[in-house]
Amino acid sequence: MPRRRGALVGCGFFADNHLNAWGDLRDRCDLVAVCDLDPAKAKSAGERFGIPGVYTDVEKMLIREKPDFLDVVTTAPSHLPIIRLCARHGIAAIVQKPLAPNWDDALALVSAMDQASLPLMVHENFRFQRPLRTAIGIVRAGEIGCPVWARFSWRTGFDVIAGQPYLAEVDRFILLDLGIHVLDVARAFLGEVDQVFCRTQTIRTGIRGEDMATVMMGHKNGATSIVDITYSSRQSPDPFPQTLVHIEGLEGSLRLEDRYRLTVTSPTGTRAEIVPPTPSSWGSEPWLLTQDSVVTTQSHWLDCLETGNLPMTSGHDNLRTFALVEASYRSADSQLPVVPVLN
Numbered sequence: 001m002p003r004r005r006g007a008l009v010g011c012g013f014f015a016d017n018h019l020n021a022w023g024d025l026r027d028r029c030d031l032v033a034v035c036d037l038d039p040a041k042a043k044s045a046g047e048r049f050g051i052p053g054v055y056t057d058v059e060k061m062l063i064r065e066k067p068d069f070l071d072v073v074t075t076a077p078s079h080l081p082i083i084r085l086c087a088r089h090g091i092a093a094i095v096q097k098p099l100a101p102n103w104d105d106a107l108a109l110v111s112a113m114d115q116a117s118l119p120l121m122v123h124e125n126f127r128f129q130r131p132l133r134t135a136i137g138i139v140r141a142g143e144i145g146c147p148v149w150a151r152f153s154w155r156t157g158f159d160v161i162a163g164q165p166y167l168a169e170v171d172r173f174i175l176l177d178l179g180i181h182v183l184d185v186a187r188a189f190l191g192e193v194d195q196v197f198c199r200t201q202t203i204r205t206g207i208r209g210e211d212m213a214t215v216m217m218g219h220k221n222g223a224t225s226i227v228d229i230t231y232s233s234r235q236s237p238d239p240f241p242q243t244l245v246h247i248e249g250l251e252g253s254l255r256l257e258d259r260y261r262l263t264v265t266s267p268t269g270t271r272a273e274i275v276p277p278t279p280s281s282w283g284s285e286p287w288l289l290t291q292d293s294v295v296t297t298q299s300h301w302l303d304c305l306e307t308g309n310l311p312m313t314s315g316h317d318n319l320r321t322f323a324l325v326e327a328s329y330r331s332a333d334s335q336l337p338v339v340p341v342l343n
Contacts, residue, residue, distance in 0.1 A: 004029045004305060007067040009058045009082060010074035011036040011045040013163045014096065018073050019049045020282040021295040028302050033065045058082055062089045069093060069119075069305065071298075075166065076101040076176075083109045087116035094121045094301050098176050098325070099318050106322050110315035121301050121311035122318040126181040126243060127188045128300065129293040131260045131275040135245055136188050138254060143266045145251030147190055150225040152182050155233040156240040161207070173209025175200070175328050179229050182243055183215070183328075184313070184321040186227055189247065190219045192320065197337040198328035203232035215328050241290050260289075 006029055008018060022031045033053025036042040046054040055061040062070065062085060069092040072082055076098050086093045093113065099122050100106040113120040126132060139147060160177075161168050167177060175198075187193070195218035200210035212230035219225060237258060245256040252266040256275075263272045277292035284291075304311045311317075323340040331338045 004068045006031045006069050007033040007061055007065055008071040009035040011041040015073045017291055017294045018071055021298045024295050033061050035061045059085050080105045080109050084112050087112040092119040094123055096123045098180050103326050120315040122313045123297055124184045124313040125293040125297040126185050128296040129289055130277050131256055134275045135256050139189055144249035144254055147223045147247050147249045150247040152186050152227045153244045154182050154229045156238050157233050158240045160231055168207045170209050174211050174229055175213050175325050180325050182227050182229055183324045186225050190223045190225055192220045193217045193340055194220050195337050196327040196331050198331040200332040240286055
């Protein structure tokens with residue numbers, strides 16, 4: 001298959017993980033340019049990763065370099081104008097979550113790429129984590145029978161604001177920034193949702209948005225799930241950056257616990273194994289789980305470009321996850337259960 005030419009915009013907090021992952025995929029892809037509004041960040045990224053093109057204007061980069069795809073690692077408010085540039089210049093795009101800061105922008109963004117008939121993928125990398133992929137495969141294979149109840153838990157005291165201080169100023173914080181990952185994981189395990197009830201809390205002082213949320217969902221297959229997320233948990237050991245999972249089915253159960261311990265109870269008995277991430281030469285704790293999943297996410301994107309298949313987290317698929325975020329906020333505001341809306 002032909003090698004792909006990629007470019008990246010946004011050289012901030014998380015971009016090094018993307019850049020390192022593209023380096024691991026260099027046998028399939030050449031990253032030809034990077035861009036950031038801050039020229040020092042763009043220059044540094046280009047020098048450290050041996051990328052020849054360095055820009056501060058994304059449209060100039062797209063015109064001059066003509067990449068096959070753009071990797072968008074900027075903050076959510078910039079996604080729509082950047083994706084409209086991709087649509088205008090005929091360039092596929094993979095976009096960091098959240099897809100957009102609000103529902104209207106998300107719809108407009110997906111529509112722009114649809115109208116240009118271009119591939120779009122959202123970088124929802126939690127479902128690409130090795131422990132979660134393994135657990136999803138077990139549940140989908142029917143080993144524990146039809147799922148009836150589940151809990152997906154992300155509870156940590158990790159100071160995310162230290163690395164991304166803008167998060168202290170947003171009105172919608174953990175549900176949009178982190179919850180969108182875990183809600184996507186719930187969909188990957190249990191399918192679509194027809195009812196959402198949510199309660200949010202603000203625990204940390206000096207922030208505008210919520211840093212704790214508990215979401216209860218009714219899935220269309222009859223299962224009930226709970227998604228609980230916070231950056232204000234004080235526990236030891238802290239499971240960061242793991243999502244812990246407990247699923248009960250008609251014929252057994254599955255638990256994914258701290259340190260990647262996976263326990264499955266089925267009609268044939270109980271087994272346990274450790275399912276760690278695959279370490280890389282550039283990875284480091286506690287980020288190995290996330291870093292490994294970035295490589296897997298970007299590899300899936302290249303697979304889809306080569307085959308023409310729809311990415312698992314395509315723009316349209318991600319709208320279904322985004323609808324759960326919107327429903328959660330509406331439920332928290334009204335203190336009532338709500339139905340997710342997709343139009």
